[in-house]
Amino acid sequence: MVTKSPMVPVPFWLYYFNIGDIDAAAKRVKAGGGQILNGPIEVPDGSWIVQCTDPQGAMFALVGKRSYSAIVFFEPVASRDPSDARFGLRKRPVE
Numbered sequence: 001m002v003t004k005s006p007m008v009p010v011p012f013w014l015y016y017f018n019i020g021d022i023d024a025a026a027k028r029v030k031a032g033g034g035q036i037l038n039g040p041i042e043v044p045d046g047s048w049i050v051q052c053t054d055p056q057g058a059m060f061a062l063v064g065k066r067s068y069s070a071i072v073f074f075e076p077v078a079s080r081d082p083s084d085a086r087f088g089l090r091k092r093p094v095e
Contacts, residue, residue: 012059014051019064022048026062029054040066 019025022040029036033055040048043063050062 022064
């Protein structure tokens, strides 16, 4: 059992809605006047969770898959200058 955070004044139920694409749904929340409180956070089964509020302040959560998986990469270069190194983030479709 998780202990209630001091920032939360009273206990409450948090409803989770299953969606297909967590990133697209988070954008729709923002576009509709809602706010992202926490996330996206990956959970052990590979799903992602975003905790949100609607424009009136009611809390809810979304759970779903990401439309891509990120790959962090490093490309070594033949240089003594560290600023020549290439780091980045590539997106690839989830299979």
